[in-house]
Amino acid sequence: MNEQTLEPLRKQLAAFAAARDWDQFHSPKNLSMALIAEAAELVEHFQWRTEQQSAELDTRTLDAVALELADIFIYLIRISDKLGVNLMDAAARKISINESRYPADKVRGDARRASEYDQE
């Protein structure tokens, strides 16, 4: 996987903030708040829908949901940039941790949290 893959997007968002003099507001603390607020707008779309309905959205809702996903992505790239974290690297590292933590033959069909396995 090319680790430079989000670089154009990172630069575009940095320029967007710079042009508006918004770096003064973009502390990691504040960006984490903005990110979770966007995540909640995603949750809101699903809170009164069943699991099945959440997988069968009408076009208008799906379009709105796609833009919420974009908002989360934008803040995620922005906070990573501010902290100097390479998101593609971090994801690769986390996937590798998850592979050790949840061996396929141990957890198949079981979605409990790792902490719950560990209690056994």
Added chain:
Amino acid sequence: MNEQTLEPLRKQLAAFAAARDWDQFHSPKNLSMALIAEAAELVEHFQWRTEQQSAELDTRTLDAVALELADIFIYLIRISDKLGVNLMDAAARKISINESRYPADKVRGDARRASEYDQE
């Protein structure tokens, strides 16, 4: 920007879930909950830190924060996949909307929410 850029990661995560028979748990509704839970773990790192402290993390905390960012990214890619949303496309579309909504010369140095601008 190459819109296929997240494709290897999307495939890797789909295979990870398939190998564990976890698709049955991965409704968009459930994934939105998992995503916001990870976003909250990010917030937790910053809740008692000042804005300035949030930008000056020690190595150990920064490492933990990077893995929280990875968790959010992983669920973001996973839910986008389940909904058939191309995250790079959606981000490009949202940035374009933001450029119209927040003209640089109107909002410079002012971070109020768009809804508040609209009330003026």
Added chain:
Amino acid sequence: MNEQTLEPLRKQLAAFAAARDWDQFHSPKNLSMALIAEAAELVEHFQWRTEQQSAELDTRTLDAVALELADIFIYLIRISDKLGVNLMDAAARKISINESRYPADKVRGDARRASEYDQE
């Protein structure tokens, strides 16, 4: 309803923070972060459970969930105190707004958000 009803709890939590010199950390901003982090711990208990399973928790899980609810309640009282908001008054006011906004004969059996009704 007696509006002074949360007063003993408010005082107890204020004394708890004062004894630890924690008021310096308890800005409304920080407390809102702590509150949402606790709300996410609640969500985590339900993210891989079906709706029905969420209503039929085993004793150990129910006990853990009760303590998460307590954490949310504690931060809710604490932030209300810091802002000088009377939570019982605010709830009474919000219920009255909801009664106008969602007339029973209009919304029966329909859980869409008010904003969605308003678009009709």
Added chain:
Amino acid sequence: MNEQTLEPLRKQLAAFAAARDWDQFHSPKNLSMALIAEAAELVEHFQWRTEQQSAELDTRTLDAVALELADIFIYLIRISDKLGVNLMDAAARKISINESRYPADKVRGDARRASEYDQE
């Protein structure tokens, strides 16, 4: 402290839902999502404000924030009701746990998370 103190509010909210035939939507899972979405609306008010600004809200913002706090409170009472949890009891129990976990003379002026203390 009178543990029956939230009983009138609990009953009022149960009647509100029953009159609208909304119990079918009010699984603990769904209510946890609604609760965190309201918590995020609170966070949104503070995300671009400094800690100090968050403590000095203008009247109009404070009024809006009070209603967000009410929304969180309403869902908190509602989910507790659905799970058969007495919120006042749970809070008393949690405060007692916190008193053991954070002895005043050990943690004075230090807001690190308990997990960080435990690592020492």
